[in-house]
Structures are given as C-alpha cells and as structure tokens.
Amino acid sequence: MGTFVMPSLGADMAAGTLVEWLKQPGDAVEQGDIIAVVETDKGAIEVEVFEKGHIGELLVEAGNVVPVGTPLARIDGSEMAGEQSSIRPAQPEIKTAAPRVAPARQLVFPRGTGQGPRASPAARKHAAELGIDLATVKGSGPDGAIQLVDVERAERMRPEAVSDPGPDLSAMRRAIAAAMSRSKREIPHYYLTHRFDLSATLGWLDHYNAERPPPGRLLLGALQLKAVAVALKEFSEFNGFYSKEGFAASPDVHLGTAVAIRGGGLAAPCIRHADTLTLSELMESLRGLVTRTRRGQFRSSEIADATATVSSLGDRGVESLLPVIYPPQVSIVGFGSVMQQPWAVEEGPVVCPVITASLAGDHRANDGHRGALLLRRIEQLLSEPDKL
Amino acid sequence: MTYEEARTIVIEEIETIAPDVAPVAIGDAEDVREALDLDSMDIYNLIAALHMRLEIDIPDRDAAQFVTIGGAARWLEEHAARHRAGSAQGSD
Structure with a gap:
C-alpha cells in the first residue's frame, strides 16, 4: 500500500x-x-x-x-x-497534530483539525473555484457553517466576476522575478555564442515533412531539443543542480523548455529523459507541453526540476539571445531565429540560413572551454539530423 | 466549400488553438503571427487541426499560405472542391 x-x-x-x-x-x-x-x-x-x-x-x-x-x-x-478494496462511505477523520493556523491563503491543514471557517465540502470547492476567500464569507448554516448558497451569494456580491482561463500572469511574474533575481545574484554567468549554417538541417526537415501528413511533421524546435539533450548527456558538468554542497551532475537529462505566454510571462516545463526520446516523441511532448502551458495547465512530471533548459526565440525573434540560468541548474542553451545571411564556403560567399546558438554557464560548475565544445557538439548533431 | 465557409472554419480552429486571441478582429490579409502573436507551433497546430477536421492533406510546402486567414481560406476553398470532386462517395 x-x-x-x-x-x-x-x-x-x-x-x-x-x-x-x-x-x-x-x-x-x-x-x-x-x-x-x-x-x-x-x-x-x-x-x-x-x-x-x-x-x-x-x-x-x-x-x-x-x-x-x-x-x-x-x-x-x-x-x-x-x-x-472496501470503499468507505465517508471520509475518515484525520488526527493531525497541526499548529493553529489562519484560514484561506495561509496553510490549512486537512479536515478534522477544527481550524478555519466551518464550511461544507461543496462550499469549499466552489469557493476555491471562484477564488473566494472563505474567511470573507458569512455562513448561514448550523453554527454559522458556510454553505454552498453562502458562497454563491458572496460571488454575486463581488464587484466583478473574474474569469481567467489562462495562467495567472501576476503569480507567474513573481515566480520569474524570484528565480531570475536569485540567478543574477548568485550565479557567476559566462556566455558563449556560436553561429552556424543550418542548410543541411532545414533541407532534411523539408524532405522529412514533405512525406508526412500534418500531425506527423516536425518543427525545428524538436531537433534543437534533441541535439541539446544528447550533447548534455556527454557534457555532464552542464547537466544537474548546484546546491550548498556544490554541483551534482544528474545521470538523466530532463530538459526545461522555455515557453512564452502571449500577453507576457514565461514558463519552463520540462521534458523528461529528452535524450532518449525519438524526434517524433519529442515533437509530441513539445506540442502537448506548449499547449498545456499556454492554457495554464501543467503536469507534475513537467514541473519537476529540469536539469538544464533550452530557450529558443522561434521564427520571429532576433539573431541571438543571452539567456539567464534557472537555478539550481548550471546551464541554459539559447537559439536565435534562423536568418538568411551571407556565408563563406570554399567556393566563396553564398547566402545560407544561419542560426546563432548561445550558452550561459555557471562558472561554479563548468568552464568556457568545455562550453565551447558543447556548442560545437550541438552544431554537429544538428548538421546530421538523420542520426538524431 | 465557399470562401466564407472556409474562413469560418479557419477562425474557429484558431480560437480553439489559442483561446486567448480574437481572430475575428483582424483582417483576412494580416499575418496572424504578427497580428495575433501566433508562433510556429500555433501554425503547426492549425494545419494539423484543419487536416483532421476536413480530412484533407495540406502539403508542407503550402504551409506558408496558412499564416493569413485569407490565404488559408482560399487554399481550402480551392482544394476542398477538388478533394470532393475526386471522392466517389462525396455527398452533399
């Protein structure tokens, strides 16, 4: 059990x-x-x-x-x-030695502790759905217990019902502010950038997608995630967590993926074991994760701490980004938008689709020399997408 | 399928994919990536949704036409007609 x-x-x-x-x-x-x-x-x-x-x-x-x-x-x-398997008709009382706590926004311990306003389960559930603080509701039930009708009345008396299907942007902004302030305060960042020709990758992608119906196609983002995940597996000092005890490399690659929220905000849910997934599995994960993130729905396995993060600007961004590490991680890889640019090859100058990959590393855990090798490895992996 | 029918379907699917945007408020020729802040994943989802709903194959090389509501509606108007004409069991 x-x-x-x-x-x-x-x-x-x-x-x-x-x-x-x-x-x-x-x-x-x-x-x-x-x-x-x-x-x-x-x-x-x-x-x-x-x-x-x-x-x-x-x-x-x-x-x-x-x-x-x-x-x-x-x-x-x-x-x-x-x-x-016998299903009990009623929930048992839990005897929890809980300290006295105030209701609502502060900690409320499981039922049976006698704390917080008395309320029926239906009233409690409805109040939570509406975001109503039970402490502000006047109960009309026995001994002043709050009933469903009381919550409904409180809802009608609110100046304006708030209906927000998406993520809570103010809470998200606070979470971003806390994490990024800590990062810039504690992590000695260094940055590397590397520009390379993406012709072979995009040519392979066009060919791959031409043969498949829309739901089976890939976006460049899936290839980027796979290349970074495979490279991180080989460069373990970039993949893991930094704590008071120092850096601990992770044996697995759980890749955080920065997802922009329209109207502002950002979340970085993670794809577990990203290095072991096929490109189509990664595409499916990425698609589900972006969709759920933008609706404000996350799964616990996606929120569990990522071992490193990728931030990609997509196709309407700018040339490059210098990303900020998400603590307690020790690296983040960025991809700028693909740009048509002049490029020197043996035969002379040509125009190529070029991408700039960047790396922010935590100098407490890794160094620029290995960071440069990591970025070159990502380039190499992306240039041979059929092997990803 | 008429242009108007196709246009309605495209708008419905954009609303499903991105419930936080208002495709009815933009012009048919506007790039939805600029006007509605849709990204490549949204366009991917739009094409996949239209493929599933209309049972019509949208080649990847035509994907660029789906960044405007008008472009998508015109493509569907043209190809859905051909699709139906080619289907022996087509019924109205």
Whole structure:
C-alpha cells in the first residue's frame, strides 16, 4: 500500500492547493495517470501517480491548502486489493497534530483539525473555484457553517466576476522575478555564442515533412531539443543542480523548455529523459507541453526540476539571445531565429540560413572551454539530423 | 466549400488553438503571427487541426499560405472542391 503525498513541484514550493480529485476511491490507477489537480504559484498542475493500484481513501478534500509531503490519498497495491478494496462511505477523520493556523491563503491543514471557517465540502470547492476567500464569507448554516448558497451569494456580491482561463500572469511574474533575481545574484554567468549554417538541417526537415501528413511533421524546435539533450548527456558538468554542497551532475537529462505566454510571462516545463526520446516523441511532448502551458495547465512530471533548459526565440525573434540560468541548474542553451545571411564556403560567399546558438554557464560548475565544445557538439548533431 | 465557409472554419480552429486571441478582429490579409502573436507551433497546430477536421492533406510546402486567414481560406476553398470532386462517395 502506498501513500500519495502533496508533491514538491519546484524547490521553492512549501504548500499547494488541492483543487480537484480526478479519481475516486476504488478507481484503478496506473503509473502516469493524472489523479489530482494542484494549484501552486506556477499555476494549476495536473499531478500524476507513480504507482499501480487502486485509490484507497482520499485523505484531503478539494479546496484545502496543505504543505508539501502531506498524505493526500492512500493507494492500495494491486496485491493488497482484495482486503483493501472496501470503499468507505465517508471520509475518515484525520488526527493531525497541526499548529493553529489562519484560514484561506495561509496553510490549512486537512479536515478534522477544527481550524478555519466551518464550511461544507461543496462550499469549499466552489469557493476555491471562484477564488473566494472563505474567511470573507458569512455562513448561514448550523453554527454559522458556510454553505454552498453562502458562497454563491458572496460571488454575486463581488464587484466583478473574474474569469481567467489562462495562467495567472501576476503569480507567474513573481515566480520569474524570484528565480531570475536569485540567478543574477548568485550565479557567476559566462556566455558563449556560436553561429552556424543550418542548410543541411532545414533541407532534411523539408524532405522529412514533405512525406508526412500534418500531425506527423516536425518543427525545428524538436531537433534543437534533441541535439541539446544528447550533447548534455556527454557534457555532464552542464547537466544537474548546484546546491550548498556544490554541483551534482544528474545521470538523466530532463530538459526545461522555455515557453512564452502571449500577453507576457514565461514558463519552463520540462521534458523528461529528452535524450532518449525519438524526434517524433519529442515533437509530441513539445506540442502537448506548449499547449498545456499556454492554457495554464501543467503536469507534475513537467514541473519537476529540469536539469538544464533550452530557450529558443522561434521564427520571429532576433539573431541571438543571452539567456539567464534557472537555478539550481548550471546551464541554459539559447537559439536565435534562423536568418538568411551571407556565408563563406570554399567556393566563396553564398547566402545560407544561419542560426546563432548561445550558452550561459555557471562558472561554479563548468568552464568556457568545455562550453565551447558543447556548442560545437550541438552544431554537429544538428548538421546530421538523420542520426538524431 | 465557399470562401466564407472556409474562413469560418479557419477562425474557429484558431480560437480553439489559442483561446486567448480574437481572430475575428483582424483582417483576412494580416499575418496572424504578427497580428495575433501566433508562433510556429500555433501554425503547426492549425494545419494539423484543419487536416483532421476536413480530412484533407495540406502539403508542407503550402504551409506558408496558412499564416493569413485569407490565404488559408482560399487554399481550402480551392482544394476542398477538388478533394470532393475526386471522392466517389462525396455527398452533399
């Protein structure tokens, strides 16, 4: 039997709001199933389970803010299913030795602690959906308990209902500000740039896409991610985390991918084991990740800490960028837009599609000499896309 | 398919792909990448969505025509007609 806990969705996360359960007691779950939605300052995140079994009890109801590590549900293992599968009609009370805390925006511990305004589960859920602070709602139920009608009344009395389907940009801006300030304060960045001819890569891509229906085609971005992931695997001092104990290389490459949000904002969800995926798998991951990020939906495995990041300006950007490392990572690779430019080849000057790749490295973990080799390796990998 | 029908479908699909933009508010000849801040992934998704919805193959070499609503609608008007004429079971 396993326990499903509030996951840590980033090094700076202390607590999260359980917004919604997507599975109920008795439901079978497999590794990778999304079982709950959790709200953090990164937005709403779809949380996956990493065990196979059945949902036993739900220990926390939707609407509660709980600290990282709090048990949220019991997962009955498949071998234990026989004796554990009885579905209880009501949720058990949890005896948690919780400190006294204020309701709403501060930490609220699981039910049964007697803290916070008394509210029905439906009222709590509806208030969370509407973003209404329960502490501001007057209850009309027994002993002043807040009922669904009270939340609905509070909603009608709000000056203007806020409906925002996308990510919370102000929270995102705060998260960007905190991470980037820390980066510029703590990380001794150095920068390298490298310009190279992309004719062979784009020629191969045109040929590849010409033979396939639209959903099977690739974008240059997928090739860039694969080349960087493979190169990072070979240059381990650029792939991992820097902490108080110093740099620790990661055996796996989980590649953060900077995704711009229209109207402002940026998120860098990650593609796990990017170096092991085929180009079409990477394209599929990238496509899903960009779509979900722009809708403000993230999955827990995409939020889990990336080991390095790629930032690509796409086709309407400028020639190059000097990106800022996302701590506790120690490198970030940038790609400018592809530009038609004069280029010297043996026969003389020609006009070629040229791209500028850049690297920001953390001098506490790596150096420019190896950084230059890393960028050259990325060029080499991109120039032979059939081998990616 | 008439130009207007194709145009309506293109606008619907852009709204699905990018719920935060207003394609009805821009001109048919405007580049959606400039006017709506769509990127290559959005154009990729638009072409894939039109391919699925209309069961029509849009060659990669024609993708550049789908960066304006008018260009996309004209392409669909032209090719959907040919597609239907070529289909024995075509029904109206």
